[in-house]
Amino acid sequence: MKIKWALLTIVFTVITVLTGCEPLMVLDPKGPQAETQANDIMLSIGIMSFIVIVVFALLAFVLIKYRASKQSKDYEPPHMEGNVIVEAICVGIPVLIVAFLSFVSVQSNYKVEATPKGYEDKEPLVIYASSSNWKWHFSYPEEGIETVNYLNIPTDRPLEFKLYSYGPITSFWIPQLGGQKYAMSDMVNTLHLGADVPGEFMGRNANFSGKGFAENTFDVEAMPEAEFDEWVEEVKETAEPVTEEKFDELLEPGHLGRMTFTGTHLEFNPPPTGHNHGSSDSDEHSEDEHTEHQESSDSDEKETEHNNH
Amino acid sequence: MDYFDRFAIPHPSPVIYASMVAIGITVLAIIAGLTYFKKWGYLWREWLTTVDHKRIGIMYLISALLMLFRGGVDAIMLRAQLSVPENKLLDAQHYNEIFSTHGVVMILFMAMPFIIALMNFVVPLQIGARDVAFPRLNALSFWLFFMGAMLFNISFVVGGSPDAGWTSYFPLAGNEFSESVGTNYYMIAIQIAGIGTLMTGINFMTTILRMRAPGMTLMKMPMFTWSSLITNLIIVFAFPVLTVTLAMGTMDRLFGTNFFTTDNGGMDMLWANLFWVWGHPEVYILILPAFGIYSEVISTFARRNLYGYKSMVASMVAISFLSFLVWAHHFFTMGQGALTNSIFSITTMAIAVPTGVKIFNWLLTLWKGKIVITTPMLYSLLFIPLFTLGGVTGVMLGMSAADYQYHNTMFLVAHFHMVIIPGVIFAMLAGLTYYWPKMFGFMLNERIGKWAAWLIAIGTLVAFMPMFFSGLDGQARRMYTYSESTGFGIYNMISFIGALVLAVGFVLIVYNIYYSTRYASRDISSDPWDARSLEWATHTPVPEYNFAILPQVNSTEALWDAKKKGHVLFKGEYEKIHMPNNSGVPFIMGCIFFAWGFSFVFGMWIPLILTTIGIFACMALRSFEKDHGRYISVEEIEETETKLRGAN
Numbered sequence: 010m011k012i013k014w015a016l017l018t019i020v021f022t023v024i025t026v027l028t029g030c031e032p033l034m035v036l037d038p039k040g041p042q043a044e045t046q047a048n049d050i051m052l053s054i055g056i057m058s059f060i061v062i063v064v065f066a067l068l069a070f071v072l073i074k075y076r077a078s079k080q081s082k083d084y085e086p087p088h089m090e091g092n093v094i095v096e097a098i099c100v101g102i103p104v105l106i107v108a109f110l111s112f113v114s115v116q117s118n119y120k121v122e123a124t125p126k127g128y129e130d131k132e133p134l135v136i137y138a139s140s141s142n143w144k145w146h147f148s149y150p151e152e153g154i155e156t157v158n159y160l161n162i163p164t165d166r167p168l169e170f171k172l173y174s175y176g177p178i179t180s181f182w183i184p185q186l187g188g189q190k191y192a193m194s195d196m197v198n199t200l201h202l203g204a205d206v207p208g209e210f211m212g213r214n215a216n217f218s219g220k221g222f223a224e225n226t227f228d229v230e231a232m233p234e235a236e237f238d239e240w241v242e243e244v245k246e247t248a249e250p251v252t253e254e255k256f257d258e259l260l261e262p263g264h265l266g267r268m269t270f271t272g273t274h275l276e277f278n279p280p281p282t283g284h285n286h287g288s289s290d291s292d293e294h295s296e297d298e299h300t301e302h303q304e305s306s307d308s309d310e311k312e313t314e315h316n317n318h
Numbered sequence: 319m320d321y322f323d324r325f326a327i328p329h330p331s332p333v334i335y336a337s338m339v340a341i342g343i344t345v346l347a348i349i350a351g352l353t354y355f356k357k358w359g360y361l362w363r364e365w366l367t368t369v370d371h372k373r374i375g376i377m378y379l380i381s382a383l384l385m386l387f388r389g390g391v392d393a394i395m396l397r398a399q400l401s402v403p404e405n406k407l408l409d410a411q412h413y414n415e416i417f418s419t420h421g422v423v424m425i426l427f428m429a430m431p432f433i434i435a436l437m438n439f440v441v442p443l444q445i446g447a448r449d450v451a452f453p454r455l456n457a458l459s460f461w462l463f464f465m466g467a468m469l470f471n472i473s474f475v476v477g478g479s480p481d482a483g484w485t486s487y488f489p490l491a492g493n494e495f496s497e498s499v500g501t502n503y504y505m506i507a508i509q510i511a512g513i514g515t516l517m518t519g520i521n522f523m524t525t526i527l528r529m530r531a532p533g534m535t536l537m538k539m540p541m542f543t544w545s546s547l548i549t550n551l552i553i554v555f556a557f558p559v560l561t562v563t564l565a566m567g568t569m570d571r572l573f574g575t576n577f578f579t580t581d582n583g584g585m586d587m588l589w590a591n592l593f594w595v596w597g598h599p600e601v602y603i604l605i606l607p608a609f610g611i612y613s614e615v616i617s618t619f620a621r622r623n624l625y626g627y628k629s630m631v632a633s634m635v636a637i638s639f640l641s642f643l644v645w646a647h648h649f650f651t652m653g654q655g656a657l658t659n660s661i662f663s664i665t666t667m668a669i670a671v672p673t674g675v676k677i678f679n680w681l682l683t684l685w686k687g688k689i690v691i692t693t694p695m696l697y698s699l700l701f702i703p704l705f706t707l708g709g710v711t712g713v714m715l716g717m718s719a720a721d722y723q724y725h726n727t728m729f730l731v732a733h734f735h736m737v738i739i740p741g742v743i744f745a746m747l748a749g750l751t752y753y754w755p756k757m758f759g760f761m762l763n764e765r766i767g768k769w770a771a772w773l774i775a776i777g778t779l780v781a782f783m784p785m786f787f788s789g790l791d792g793q794a795r796r797m798y799t800y801s802e803s804t805g806f807g808i809y810n811m812i813s814f815i816g817a818l819v820l821a822v823g824f825v826l827i828v829y830n831i832y833y834s835t836r837y838a839s840r841d842i843s844s845d846p847w848d849a850r851s852l853e854w855a856t857h858t859p860v861p862e863y864n865f866a867i868l869p870q871v872n873s874t875e876a877l878w879d880a881k882k883k884g885h886v887l888f889k890g891e892y893e894k895i896h897m898p899n900n901s902g903v904p905f906i907m908g909c910i911f912f913a914w915g916f917s918f919v920f921g922m923w924i925p926l927i928l929t930t931i932g933i934f935a936c937m938a939l940r941s942f943e944k945d946h947g948r949y950i951s952v953e954e955i956e957e958t959e960t961k962l963r964g965a966n
Contacts, residue, residue: 033787033790033791033792034790034791034792035723035790035791035792036790043723045719046719046720046722046723047723049717049719049720050714050720050723050790053713053714053717053720054714057710057711057713057714060706060710061703061706061707061710064677064681064702064703064706065703065706067681068681068684068699068702068703071681071684071685071687071689072684072689072699075620075684075685075686075687075688075689076689076691077621077688077689077690080688084688085688086620086621086622086686086687086688087622087686088622088623089622089623089625089686090623090626090627091625091626091627091628091629091679095626095682096626096629096675096679099629099674099675099678099679100629100671100675103670103671103674103675104671106670107664107667107668107670107671107713110667110713110716110717111663111664111667113717114660114663114664114667114716114717114718114719114720115656115660115663115664117717117718117719117720118656118659118660118663118718118719119656119660120719121656121719121722122655122656122659142495176489176494176495176580177487177489177490177495178487178489178490178586178590180651180725180726182726182794184723184792187722187723188651188719188720188721188722188723188725189651189722189723189725189726190651190652190653190722191649191651191652191653193586193587193652194489194580194586195580195584195585195586195587196587196653198652198653199653211792211804213792213794214794215725215726215727215794216487216726217414217482217483217487217490217726217795217796218490219414219481219482219490219495220410220411220414221410222410222796222797222798223410223797223798223799223800
């Protein structure tokens with residue numbers, strides 16, 4: 010038995026050492042949404058560790074105390090049916106813990122489904138992020154530019170990603186800025202993010218989408234607003250326009266490097282018309298809701314316009 | 319030639335050709351062996367046509383163990399591929415096929431038959447019945463499951479395996495993105511096995527509700543029987559959803575309908591919803607019988623009655639109810655909005671309460687007990703801490719805002735392996751070791767058994783704990799490779815080592831079976847563990863009629879009362895016993911279903927129509943067949959009983 014316990018100890022030591030390594034991406038947030046999530050994660054790890062320790066301690070106690078080898082031969086374990094008070098405690102404490110976590114969970118749900126906290130008074134930057142096998146296309150309709158497989162964003166400004174897919178379900182994920190959301194072909198999802206500090210982050214599709222899934226990543230660079238504007242200007246001066254023909258070529262299955270265009274594919278290849286009504290319910294601020302509806306009706310108009318052509 | 323192209327493997331490799339040869343040799347060896355030892359008749363009379371719940375249970379068990387090794391080899395290949403960055407062992411296509419089949423095989427063709435094996439063997443004995451309510455239906459259930467599993471398994475040598483994940487989300491699984499027949503196999507093979515499972519559900523609910531021994535009221539049923547009742551109730555409610563979903567998927571792929579396609583009004587989200595409306599209850603279908611096994615094992619080896627019987631039953635009922643209300647937590651990130659996510663977040667975490675009650679009740683059963691650590695008990699004691707780790711991470715995943723970060727990552731993979739392996743697999747191994755003497759008349763070696771248990775427990779920890787970290791570090795699941803700069807290498811290497819330790823543990827179990835078959839003593843009592851419930855009250859080996867006289871029950875632990883309190887189990891005289899006749903129809907129908915499924919997968923319409931007619935012909939035959947069973951005479955019973963009593 011001693012060898013086995015020694016092995017177990019080694020396992021736990023290795024795990025503890027691993028935790029000590031450089032911060033894990035999700036627990037090293039660079040934006041308000043990711044921070045909310047990281048706080049929830051740390052809080053729940055704390056509470057859950059307490060439960061784990063209690064269960065381990067109880068198990069160790071009964072195993073040490075009530076082993077047959079530690080008892081007299083004629084000891085007969087008693088017949089016990091159960092006890093209302095003991096069982097009420099076993100129900101009551103978990104109920105309290107779950108109630109508390111539910112409270113936190115619901116609160117965070119409304120936080121991550123709205124404009125990031127502290128960013129409410131700033132105008133959001135809307136970016137359409139669409140996936141095709143196995144690439145990401147980022148369209149900046151206000152700026153009139155489009156990129157493939159890389160994403161430049163300003164810091165200290167709310168970001169509103171409109172997600173959809175040309176193909177299988179994918180999931181848009183930048184761990185250090187916030188959790189993921191699905192991009193699907195028959196509806197547009199909205200993901201609210203924000204970056205507090207400049208830096209380079211990993212972004213990827215997290216939802217399995219076939220052969221090229223593993224390499225379905227993109228680079229994210231957050232920069233101060235002035236620098237971002239400079240970049241937009243530069244793109245407008247230097248990049249080629251994205252044409253319908255060119256875009257269809259881009260949609261072909263395969264992998265591409267970083268690409269930059271002026272104009273967006275939204276003009277000739279609009280996003281799906283299905284809207285996610287769920288997420289607009291979640292907006293606490295009626296003002297935001299108002300703008301969001303306005304935006305969506307704007308894009309509806311655009312779409313009908315193009316359909317007419 | 320074009321016609322035959324579809325049967326070819328789309329992405330052949332030496333490994334696959336080697337397996338083809340291996341399969342061929344194995345089949346030839348089995349045929350040659352059966353012929354040489356003149357065992358064809360024995361095989362047909364005693365096994366292929368049997369309707370005896372004990373033999374059907376053993377056949378389920380053998381299939382489950384075979385599938386465990388198929389799924390295990392898949393797992394080793396997956397971990398080996400990921401063990402170092404930029405590994406070239408498998409390419410993306412192979413990796414995708416392997417993780418898809420690993421999931422399907424382990425859940426549907428390993429865990430399911432394993433629990434059904436134990437249910438088949440134990441439940442009728444535990445309630446003092448002579449067989450299940452519908453013995454021939456039971457045989458048909460088994461053969462449908464078996465043929466479904468075989469059909470699924472030939473996919474990797476004929477036509478290609480499914481490669482869209484075990485969840486097979488559309489539109490990825492649709493014709494546009496999955497051109498090979500792999501996903502057809504998925505739809506049809508699971509459909510056939512699923513019909514079998516649904517019939518098992520109906521059969522066992524009827525058995526438990528109608529065939530209990532005199533005096534055994536519902537609240538005097540042993541805990542494993544209770545868990546089986548609830549499980550079969552969930553099966554009856556959940557499996558029709560799977561049947562319909564798979565039928566819709568099949569029609570999308572083969573008949574051009576648009577349920578889940580991206581255009582013409584199809585809705586890809588519909589598949590995810592329907593799949594998990596079945597898929598989440600399925601998780602509890604697996605875990606509840608496991609809880610039942612732990613309850614039996616812990617109370618036997620703590621030498622105490624199960625603490626909090628009523629709250630154990632209540633918690634299972636609560637779990638079964640909640641299991642249907644949480645499916646959306648599998649896709650919090652689909653964009654349902656904060657309100658929907660909040661509701662599902664709360665129902666999900668609520669399941670922790672009844673589960674916690676069970677953990678505390680087991681701990682309280684150990685309390686004031688007289689704990690003997692045997693192999694089954696060791697599995698149960700290792701289950702408690704490991705399952706707690708898996709369970710609490712489930713609560714973390716239930717927090718929907720945080721789930722945006724866990725979803726689709728290795729964190730999730732770690733979580734469900736940490737609940738399913740300690741929860742279900744440990745229970746099945748505990749149940750296997752515990753009921754082995756009743757099934758085969760000798761005990762498995764305790765020393766080897768304990769080594770295997772420790773290795774499997776340590777292997778589980780080493781293999782899956784690192785995944786919690788790599789998930790939080792941004793490693794998505796189902797990636798066939800990653801670059802060195804990600805820093806995932808170290809975690810995956812540790813995981814691979816853990817997987818190897820697990821493999822050694824499972825090989826030790828096989829060695830134990832071999833070793834014990836050769837050397838274990840055949841001279842054991844009918845109650846070798848000093849247990850408490852009725853399955854141990856009959857002889858070993860169990861006669862085909864189970865009990866010569868039906869037992870009288872007065873509490874949840876009838877045998878214990880008989881041993882300690884002078885309760886008389888068997889009252890009265892022998893009477894002739896009515897037993898069902900063997901029948902070849904279920905096996906033949908299973909074979910026809912196999913041909914039907916194969917034709918369906920490849921869209922061969924004429925064979926499909928012929929086999930469909932064949933299936934209906936078998937059903938019609940059964941409707942008009944007059945089979946009133948047979949009687950075992952009193953003299954025959956007396957003879958068997960004297961012989962078996964002598965053996966003890």
